[in-house]
Amino acid sequence: VVLRHRVEQALLDNWRRLFGYALSLTRNQDEANDLLQQAAVAALAARTGPDHDGATRAWMFRIVRNTWIDRFRSERLRRTEELTTANEPTDAVWNFDDRLIAEMTVKAGLDRLEPAQREIIELVDINGFRYAEAAEILQLPVGTVMSRLSRARLALLEAIGETKDTSGNVIVLDAARRRKV
Amino acid sequence: VTDWTKLNAYVDGELDADGAAEVASAIARDPQLAARVATLSKLKATTAAMPVQAGVPPPAVLNAMRPRRSLFVRRVAIAASVLMMFGAAGTWLAWPRPTALTQTAQYSDNLNRAFAAHRAWIGETKAIATGAVAGDRIQIAPGSRELIRVPDLTATQLSLAHVSPLSDRTTVGGVLLGYVGPNGCRLGLWIADAGRSGFGPEVRDVSHDGTIAHFWQTGATNYAVVARGMDPARLSMMATAIAALVARDHQLDDGLRAKLQIAASQGGACVG
Numbered sequence: 001v002v003l004r005h006r007v008e009q010a011l012l013d014n015w016r017r018l019f020g021y022a023l024s025l026t027r028n029q030d031e032a033n034d035l036l037q038q039a040a041v042a043a044l045a046a047r048t049g050p051d052h053d054g055a056t057r058a059w060m061f062r063i064v065r066n067t068w069i070d071r072f073r074s075e076r077l078r079r080t081e082e083l084t085t086a087n088e089p090t091d092a093v094w095n096f097d098d099r100l101i102a103e104m105t106v107k108a109g110l111d112r113l114e115p116a117q118r119e120i121i122e123l124v125d126i127n128g129f130r131y132a133e134a135a136e137i138l139q140l141p142v143g144t145v146m147s148r149l150s151r152a153r154l155a156l157l158e159a160i161g162e163t164k165d166t167s168g169n170v171i172v173l174d175a176a177r178r179r180k181v
Numbered sequence: 182v183t184d185w186t187k188l189n190a191y192v193d194g195e196l197d198a199d200g201a202a203e204v205a206s207a208i209a210r211d212p213q214l215a216a217r218v219a220t221l222s223k224l225k226a227t228t229a230a231m232p233v234q235a236g237v238p239p240p241a242v243l244n245a246m247r248p249r250r251s252l253f254v255r256r257v258a259i260a261a262s263v264l265m266m267f268g269a270a271g272t273w274l275a276w277p278r279p280t281a282l283t284q285t286a287q288y289s290d291n292l293n294r295a296f297a298a299h300r301a302w303i304g305e306t307k308a309i310a311t312g313a314v315a316g317d318r319i320q321i322a323p324g325s326r327e328l329i330r331v332p333d334l335t336a337t338q339l340s341l342a343h344v345s346p347l348s349d350r351t352t353v354g355g356v357l358l359g360y361v362g363p364n365g366c367r368l369g370l371w372i373a374d375a376g377r378s379g380f381g382p383e384v385r386d387v388s389h390d391g392t393i394a395h396f397w398q399t400g401a402t403n404y405a406v407v408a409r410g411m412d413p414a415r416l417s418m419m420a421t422a423i424a425a426l427v428a429r430d431h432q433l434d435d436g437l438r439a440k441l442q443i444a445a446s447q448g449g450a451c452v453g
Binding site: 012015019020029033034036038040044045071101103106107121125128130131146147150153154156157 | 185186189221223224227228229231232234236240241242363435443
């Protein structure tokens with residue numbers, strides 16, 4: 001009964017964030033809704049779970065993720081970003097004009113990331129999980145979370161530098177707007 | 182750990198005291214590093230401040246699993262719980278056994294057809310192309326003018342895998358839709374013209390040779406959900422949810438979707 005109550009409360013408190021995470025996995029509103037409802041059912045039916053409120057939130061995110069893997073058995077997340085993203089910034093120093101890193105460009109940049117990159121940013125930056133918590137959710141070593149996150153942010157900065165509007169026009173210039181120091 | 186990774190960890194406050202001091206010292210000496218840290222900090226802050234996605238659906242599953250009850254009903258429920266603690270718990274826990282087919286004589290012809298159609302499906306050694314997908318309208322029998330919609334059960338992870346051939350629909354007087362789950366769980370939905378032997382609107386159950394059917398009537402049509410080896414609680418909830426889906430003309434809202442999902446999560450693994 002205690003676990004059930006804790007899970008219900010965690011679901012209510014985090015519903016919007018969990019939906020955002022489900023959406024980052026599925027990229028589709030209906031599928032995200034379906035996924036979250038199913039994950040909630042699984043969480044509510046669980047007979048064992050975290051024994052304190054602090055861990056329940058991460059546990060819920062992990063259930064969403066596991067449900068997604070079970071449900072969609074998607075290859076999308078397995079296509080990791082290692083092949084497409086460098087480990088380090090290259091020519092520029094990433095000293096962006098502050099105006100470039102705005103909500104709109106970040107959102108557009110996130111939409112262009114590989115699923116695994118978007119997911120790690122969703123967990124750490126948007127939902128505020130510590131590296132160890134993200135590692136627990138993703139079932140990965142902390143070192144992998146660190147490197148995946150740093151590559152994801154690098155890819156996000158690249159994407160921001162190439163952000164285009166809906167007409168395909170570049171609204172933020174790439175290298176030209178970065179200032180070398 | 183690369184320098185870039187370390188800078189990220191620094192911005193995230195994930196370095197220990199020595200590591201953080203080392204990075205801070207390097208930043209003080211190197212304007213390029215300082216610029217990178219500033220960019221990362223700005224990126225992190227902007228990402229964190231992004232508004233939560235709009236159009237978030239309500240937590241229908243919570244509402245579905247915890248229906249609102251009046252104060253009176255809650256008190257009655259509490260009283261019932263206390264009574265159960267004093268002796269009725271054992272019988273309460275036992276799931277009611279389905280009625281035997283012999284006790285449903287008035288429907289036995291129709292139910293026998295449903296069981297036969299289900300047996301024919303699960304006895305098939307190879308899959309047959311359905312020629313239909315969920316949402317399609319199909320004939321119950323050749324020549325029948327009434328078209329019945331194929332229920333979409335993807336919310337329960339069941340996919341349409343079988344539709345009994347038209348020729349069989351003549352001999353058995355109905356159509357069997359076969360659904361299969363990701364682990365091979367099979368559920369048949371038998372649909373037939375109610376004619377003079379309507380099942381009635383109430384969802385009732387019956388067992389025959391280890392197979393259980395839950396049957397009801399919607400409009401002029403008889404329905405029976407048939408499965409073998411499925412958890413009885415799950416099958417019962419699935420049948421109730423499917424009956425609700427049919428009654429609502431297949432309009433699947435969040436609450437009904439949640440009910441279907443809850444039904445599919447009940448009990449142990451399907452062995453049928």
